[in-house]
Amino acid sequence: MWLEDPITKLERAAHAAWPGVLEEAQLPMVGWSYVLLSKREETDRARISYLVEHPKHGLFKYRLQLRPRAQAAFAAHYLRLEKASRAFQRSERLSLIKPMCLDIANQASLTTYAEGLPFSEYMRDAAEDNARQLELLQLAGEWLDAYHRTKVSETRIFQPKHAVNYYHDLGEKIQSGDLKVTAKPLILQGVERLSELANKYSDQQTVSAVQYGDFHMRNLIFDGTCLTGINISKNQPAPVGHDIARLLLNYTAILRSSKELESGQIIPADAIEAFFAGYRLVGPNDPSVQFLPYAKILGSLVNVPQRRNDRSKTNQKTLERLRPIARVAFT
Numbered sequence: 289m290w291l292e293d294p295i296t297k298l299e300r301a302a303h304a305a306w307p308g309v310l311e312e313a314q315l316p317m318v319g320w321s322y323v324l325l326s327k328r329e330e331t332d333r334a335r336i337s338y339l340v341e342h343p344k345h346g347l348f349k350y351r352l353q354l355r356p357r358a359q360a361a362f363a364a365h366y367l368r369l370e371k372a373s374r375a376f377q378r379s380e381r382l383s384l385i386k387p388m389c390l391d392i393a394n395q396a397s398l399t400t401y402a403e404g405l406p407f408s409e410y411m412r413d414a415a416e417d418n419a420r421q422l423e424l425l426q427l428a429g430e431w432l433d434a435y436h437r438t439k440v441s442e443t444r445i446f447q448p449k450h451a452v453n454y455y456h457d458l459g460e461k462i463q464s465g466d467l468k469v470t471a472k473p474l475i476l477q478g479v480e481r482l483s484e485l486a487n488k489y490s491d492q493q494t495v496s497a498v499q500y501g502d503f504h505m506r507n508l509i510f511d512g513t514c515l516t517g518i519n520i521s522k523n524q525p526a527p528v529g530h531d532i533a534r535l536l537l538n539y540t541a542i543l544r545s546s547k548e549l550e551s552g553q554i555i556p557a558d559a560i561e562a563f564f565a566g567y568r569l570v571g572p573n574d575p576s577v578q579f580l581p582y583a584k585i586l587g588s589l590v591n592v593p594q595r596r597n598d599r600s601k602t603n604q605k606t607l608e609r610l611r612p613i614a615r616v617a618f619t
Contacts, residue, residue: 298327298334302352305394313389313398315345325349332356339401347401348388354395362395368523369399372498375438382431383516402518404511411505411543421543422562428508428535429566431515436497436528436569446494446527446575448486451583455479458590468594471611477618478586485582489575497569499526504538528569529576533584536563537613546612554581554617585614 310317323339334354341347353362369387376384389398407428414420459479461467469475500507501521509516536555548556564572572578592607593599599607 296329298329298336298352298354301354301394302336302338302350302396305352305391305396306350308394309350309389309391309396309398312391315388316342319343322350347403349385349399349401350396351399352394352396357395359392359395362397363390363392365521366390366397368520371523372435372438372520377434377437381427381514382434383514384435385516385518402509402516404509404514404516406506407508407510407515408505408542410510410512411539415543418558421539422558424510425539425559425562426566427515428505429563431508431517431566432500432503432531432535433567433569435500435517436531439498439525441495441497441528441569442525443493444496444527446489446492446579448482448490448575448579448583452483452486455482455583455586469590470592470594470607471589471614474611474614474618475586475589478582478589478614481618482579482582482586485579489579492575494527494529494574494576495570496525497528498523500531503531503534505535505542527576527580529574529578529580532563532567532577533580536560537581537584540613541609546616549613549616551616551619554585554613582617585610585617589614 307317319342321341325337325339327336328334329336332355335352336354337349337351339347340350366387367390369385370390373384373386376382378384383402385402386400387397388400391397407424410424411421414424456479458467459476462469462472462476499522500517501523502519507517507519509518536559539559540555544556544559550557560572570577588606588610592603596604
């Protein structure tokens, strides 16, 4: 057996489920090597993943979730990928991992493995090369355009009133002291800014497409030639600006300075231009593209605990990266 001497209950579960996964995927039982990719074993969460390789069949990712027992949700994640994989138009430059096997009973799955590095690493390597960054952003635009076309898109009227009402109620709780947040004045300015933008962009035509979900630079893998998507978290239709805003805000927060932004701006103009040189389903003036980056940054700031001692490292990094951008965007 490829996995020897499992120690923990999680490792033993992965060991026990592996033969059934191979049988279901119609792959040989012997000849495999493995490398541990990730492991999380806590009271309420336990999941593990391996890079497994066979000399005749190539590389795969084997994943098992011991806790929580949520078979429907686990299966839904796999089936989202399966549906998108069938429709995605692969090329030498664009790809999406392929599902190979789902074991619902053991909450285990097998998919192809995307060779390369997270897209964010290529972006960081180009930190001093703006032209290269923009070239990579155009490729990301091409990838998302291909993904959004995996299901028939439709035009709809953009209605941001639900987001505005949500943040308006949140603003009232912040002002009354019922909700404690960091950067309180800035967040309240953001609530006002969102209302202004909603008045500007409501009732305009946008495009709804299948949503990727957590579309950030670490969920894209690049090998220098081909860009591959790896972790689809949603598949319901939504205005395309949701995915676009997530990626462009992630890029701006990590690679760009707030000094490059004009007053009221959230994404640098050259980044917008580069991305939409690859993404063609809508243009940069789409109302969801214009509005949703402001909602995304506001939501991220609201979720940072007020007291520093209560913040995780991720919370603190989010605050440090987004607060300078928000100051320019909301004032």
